[in-house]
Amino acid sequence: MTCRERERGSISLWLVTTSIVMTILVGLAVDLGGQVHAKQRVHNLAAQAARAGGQHVAAAPAAEGRYLAVDTSAGRSAAREFLSAAGVSGSVSVHDGDTITVRVADTYRPKFLSLVGIGDLPVTGRASARLVRTMEGNEQ
Numbered sequence: 110m111t112c113r114e115r116e117r118g119s120i121s122l123w124l125v126t127t128s129i130v131m132t133i134l135v136g137l138a139v140d141l142g143g144q145v146h147a148k149q150r151v152h153n154l155a156a157q158a159a160r161a162g163g164q165h166v167a168a169a170p171a172a173e174g175r176y177l178a179v180d181t182s183a184g185r186s187a188a189r190e191f192l193s194a195a196g197v198s199g200s201v202s203v204h205d206g207d208t209i210t211v212r213v214a215d216t217y218r219p220k221f222l223s224l225v226g227i228g229d230l231p232v233t234g235r236a237s238a239r240l241v242r243t244m245e246g247n248e249q
């Protein structure tokens with residue numbers, strides 16, 4: 110057997126191995142980038158939902174000039190409706206009467222990495238909105 114006959118097919122094996130490795134590397138770049146994008150999206154949704162809920166101010170104390178507070182039930186409902194319209198799930202809470210916090214959970218479905226057995230990747234986001242009363246640029 111000559112040297113050429115013994116090496117027959119070694120390029121094919123190398124090509125298959127290299128193709129698999131390149132597919133995995135491209136998959137990592139695309140899917141991990143996609144997961145980062147999905148994380149930014151849920152953070153933005155949480156921030157927008159918190160703003161939507163924070164727009165509901167308890168009228169009486171604000172009109173009297175005493176303090177600002179979130180109308181708890183209206184604020185929570187507005188934030189939940191925003192999340193529902195966006196097609197994500199999350200939780201809404203009101204702290205200290207003036208801060209509304211929204212937590213959002215979603216999943217990213219990999220395009221390439223699902224071919225090698227990696228399933229859905231979880232993404233979460235959290236944001237808060239706080240009511241602030243100012244006079245001449247100073248918080249009161």
